[in-house]
Amino acid sequence: MTKFRFRAILSLLNFLLIVMSDNIYNIIQFILAALLIAVILLQQKGTGLSGVFGGSSNVYSTKRGVDKILYTTTIVISVIFFGLSLIRLAF
Numbered sequence: 314m315t316k317f318r319f320r321a322i323l324s325l326l327n328f329l330l331i332v333m334s335d336n337i338y339n340i341i342q343f344i345l346a347a348l349l350i351a352v353i354l355l356q357q358k359g360t361g362l363s364g365v366f367g368g369s370s371n372v373y374s375t376k377r378g379v380d381k382i383l384y385t386t387t388i389v390i391s392v393i394f395f396g397l398s399l400i401r402l403a404f
Contacts, residue, residue: 338397338401341397342394342397342398342401345390345393345394345397346394348390349387349390349391349394352383352386352387352390353387355383356380356383356384356387357380
């Protein structure tokens with residue numbers, strides 16, 4: 314009887330670990346998606362659609378301060394988000 318109980322407990326723990334890891338991945342992806350949306354919306358607008366119709370000037374400006382932080386944060390969050398999505402897809 315003890316082997317049966319031990320196997321039952323192990324299978325239950327394995328099931329809980331799988332369910333919890335799926336929930337944790339879902340929560341992490343949701344938080345990353347919300348952060349990514351917020352960081353993208355906080356970035357400076359620039360010229361908008363006027364560049365599509367030829368109204369933009371070709372002046373190069375470097376990113377400084379908050380713009381640079383938001384730019385690098387967007388890249389980091391998006392790489393983590395897509396990496397986590399690929400990992401979940403593979404497993």
